[in-house]
Amino acid sequence: MAAQGLMRRLPLLLLLLLHPVSLTMSVASKKKAETGPEQPDPNQPAIALRKFDVHIRNGLRMYLLDSHCCSKDDDLGVRVIYPDDEQRWSFRGNWLGSTNFHCKLEWAYGFVEFDAFADDLNFVTSFCGDSSCVWTAKQDGLYLADQNGQLVFKDHWELVP
Structure with missing residues (x-):
């Protein structure tokens, strides 16, 4: 008998539980419209299931x-990148927000280890906003292209003795 009463009230309980969520979402939508161009919401996973490309370019002449x-x-293996060529791979971010690709680059005079992709809102919006992270190895160090395509110095080479 008590189960039947609960079953009759279940739709009402669901409506009450879901109503504040829909109200909150509509308020958030109005705020976005008032603030200008759409920016990633820090409370939502910016990377989850979004497709990204990572490029590593050899600018070492x-x-x-x-x-x-x-x-x-995933281990992408050791690749040899010829001058003015690149290594490229694609992937989708995961729901856990833990996607991270770590790389080691090495050439005749040095090496560097770095995170080629980090599931970090600041990193993604500053450098991979168009879903493409572009790294370039040059003789003075490692660079990453920003939103405008400008190369930003990121790291020096560790010299090989």
Whole structure:
């Protein structure tokens, strides 16, 4: 008998539980419309299931560049990148917000280890906003293209003895 009463009230309980959510969402939508261009919402996963491309370009003129990149789940293996060529891969972010690709680049005079992609809102909006993260290895260090395509210096080479 008590179960039947609960079953009759269940639709009303669901409506009450869902109503504040829809109200909150409509208020958030109005705020976005008032603030101008759409920016990533820091309370929503910006990376979840979004497709990204990572490029590692060899700008070392006459030198080969060895690249070894991996995530927790995928090892891309060691690749040789010829001058003015690139290594490129695509992936989708995960719901957990833990997508991270770590790379080691090495050439005749040095090496560097870095995170080629980090599931971080600041990193994504500053450098991968168009879903493409572009790294360039040059003789003085490692660069990452910003939203405007300008190369931003990121790291020096560790010198090989």
